[in-house]
Amino acid sequence: MICRGCFSDALESVIDLGHQPLSNAYLTEQQLNEPEVTYPLHPYICTQCWLMQIDQYETPDNIFEDYAYFSSESQHWLNHCQQYVEQITQRFNIKNVLEVASNDGYMLQYFQQKGIDVQGIDPAANVAQVAIDKGIPTSIDFFGSDTNLGKYDLIIGNNVFAHVPDLYSFCDGLSISLANKGVVTLEFPYLAYLIKDRQFDTIYHEHFSYFSLRAVTTALMKHGLEVFDVEHLSTHGGSLRVYIGHEGAHTHSNRVAQLLAAEKAGGFYDLKLYRTFKEEVQRYKRVFLKRLSDFKDREYAKIYGGAAFNPKSVSIVAYGAPAKGNTLLNYCGVSTEYFDYCVDTTAYKQGKYLPGSHIPVYHPDRLMQTRPDLIYIQPWNWAKEITEKLSYAQEWDAKFLIRTRYV
Numbered sequence: 194m195i196c197r198g199c200f201s202d203a204l205e206s207v208i209d210l211g212h213q214p215l216s217n218a219y220l221t222e223q224q225l226n227e228p229e230v231t232y233p234l235h236p237y238i239c240t241q242c243w244l245m246q247i248d249q250y251e252t253p254d255n256i257f258e259d260y261a262y263f264s265s266e267s268q269h270w271l272n273h274c275q276q277y278v279e280q281i282t283q284r285f286n287i288k289n290v291l292e293v294a295s296n297d298g299y300m301l302q303y304f305q306q307k308g309i310d311v312q313g314i315d316p317a318a319n320v321a322q323v324a325i326d327k328g329i330p331t332s333i334d335f336f337g338s339d340t341n342l343g344k345y346d347l348i349i350g351n352n353v354f355a356h357v358p359d360l361y362s363f364c365d366g367l368s369i370s371l372a373n374k375g376v377v378t379l380e381f382p383y384l385a386y387l388i389k390d391r392q393f394d395t396i397y398h399e400h401f402s403y404f405s406l407r408a409v410t411t412a413l414m415k416h417g418l419e420v421f422d423v424e425h426l427s428t429h430g431g432s433l434r435v436y437i438g439h440e441g442a443h444t445h446s447n448r449v450a451q452l453l454a455a456e457k458a459g460g461f462y463d464l465k466l467y468r469t470f471k472e473e474v475q476r477y478k479r480v481f482l483k484r485l486s487d488f489k490d491r492e493y494a495k496i497y498g499g500a501a502f503n504p505k506s507v508s509i510v511a512y513g514a515p516a517k518g519n520t521l522l523n524y525c526g527v528s529t530e531y532f533d534y535c536v537d538t539t540a541y542k543q544g545k546y547l548p549g550s551h552i553p554v555y556h557p558d559r560l561m562q563t564r565p566d567l568i569y570i571q572p573w574n575w576a577k578e579i580t581e582k583l584s585y586a587q588e589w590d591a592k593f594l595i596r597t598r599y600v
C-alpha cells in the first residue's frame with residue numbers, strides 16, 4: 194500500500210477495526226441466507242503528508258452503483274446548504290456551478306432557484322435520478338481527469354473528497370474544470386475531530402481518506418491548486434470547508450497558516466497521538482458494551498426484581514441506520530441480542546437488514562407500536578434534530594443513548 198496523497202510508502206497502522214461488510218450494504222431478507230463479503234477495515238497514517246487512509250478493496254462502481262444515502266433526509270443539512278449558497282454567492286461572482294457528488298439535488302436546487310446555471314455529476318444512478326426528476330442536469334459518472342463538462346466559476350464537493358480512491362485524478366479534474374478565477378469548496382469530516390472525539394465509527398470502506406489540512410494541501414499542489422481559506426463546520430461530527438483556487442488566483446486568508454500551525458501544535462504530525470487514539474477506541478468499545486449490558490440487566494432486575502427468567506426483557510432499539518452505525522456495531526460485535534430492531538426515515542433502507550449485525554430496519558412509526566425502553570441514536574451527528582423528532586417517546590419514559598451517554 195502506498196499513500197494515495199503523496200505516494201510515499203511511509204504508512205503506519207492506526208487501528209485494526211476487523212473485517213467488516215461495506216457499511217452501506219443493507220441486506221434483503223433473501224440475502225440473510227447467503228454469504229456476506231467482509232473486507233479488512235484498517236486505517237493507516239502516512240508519516241509524510243499525514244493523510245489517514247484505508248486500502249481499496251472494492252471498486253467505487255460496486256460501492257456507489259446502488260447507493261443508500263440520500264442527502265435530503267436531514268432538514269438540518271438542507272438548512273446548512275441554503276446558508277452556504279447565500280454566503281458563497283455574496284462572496285464570489287458566480288455564473289455557473291458544478292457539484293461533484295451532487296446526490297439527489299439537495300444543494301444545486303438552491304443555486305437553480307437563484308437563476309444560476311447548474312450541473313451535477315454523481316455515479317449513483319438511483320440517487321442522481323431523483324435530481325434529474327427535479328430538473329437538475331446531472332451526469333451519471335465519476336469525476337476526474339477525463340470529466341469534460343466545461344469550465345466553472347464554482348465547483349462544490351461536499352463529503353466526496355474522502356470517497357475518492359484516486360485523489361490524483363480527482364484533483365486533476367478540479368484543475369481542468371475550474372475557471373481561471375474560479376473557486377472550489379470542499380467539505381469533509383476533519384481528521385482532528387475524528388481523532389480527538391474518537392469518531393472511529395466514521396471509518397468505513399467508502400471513506401478511503403481522512404484529511405488533515407496538511408494532507409489536503411499536499412494532494413492539491415501537484416495540480417497547481419492551493420487552499421486560500423478554510424472554515425470549521427459542525428456538520429458530520431466536525432468538518433472543514435476549504436476554499437481552493439489556481440495558484441496565485443486568490444488572496445490567502447491567515448486562517449490557513451493558523452490551522453496548519455494548530456495541527457502541528459496539536460500533535461497531528463506525531464505518531465503518539467494515533468497510538469493514544471487506538472487505546473481510546475478500544476476503551477470506547479468496552480464502555481459501550483457495558484452501557485448496553487447494564488441497561489438490559491439493571492433495568493431487567495429493577496422491573497423483574499431478580500425474578501426467574503421472564504420472556505419480556507428490556508427492549509433496546511436503534512434509531513437511524515447510518516453507515517457509521519454499522520462500523521460501530523460490527524466493531525463491537527453486537528446485534529439482535531441487544532437490539533430488537535432499527536428504524537430509519539430512508540425508504541430505501543426500510544424492510545432491509547443492517548450489514549453484519551442483520552438487525553431489521555423499519556419505518557420510525559414502529560417506535561409508537563412497541564414503545565422501547567432504550568433508543569440508541571446511531572447518527573449522533575444529527576442527535577439534536579432526531580431527539581426533537583422523538584419527543585413523543587417521553588410518553589413511555591424511553592431513555593436515549595447517544596454514543597455512550599444516557600440522555
Ligand code: DWN
Pocket residue numbers: 262266267268352399400429512513514515516517518536537538539542572573574575578579582
Ligand atoms: O460521507 C457520508 C456521510 C456524509 O453520510 C456518506 N459516506 C454516507 C453518509 O454517512 P452516514 O450514513 O453515517 O450519514 P448520516 O447522515 O449520519 O446518516 C443518517 C441516517 O439517519 C440516514 O440513514 C438517515 C437517517 N435519519 C433518520 O432516520 N431520521 C436521519 C435523520 C436526520 C432523521 O431525522
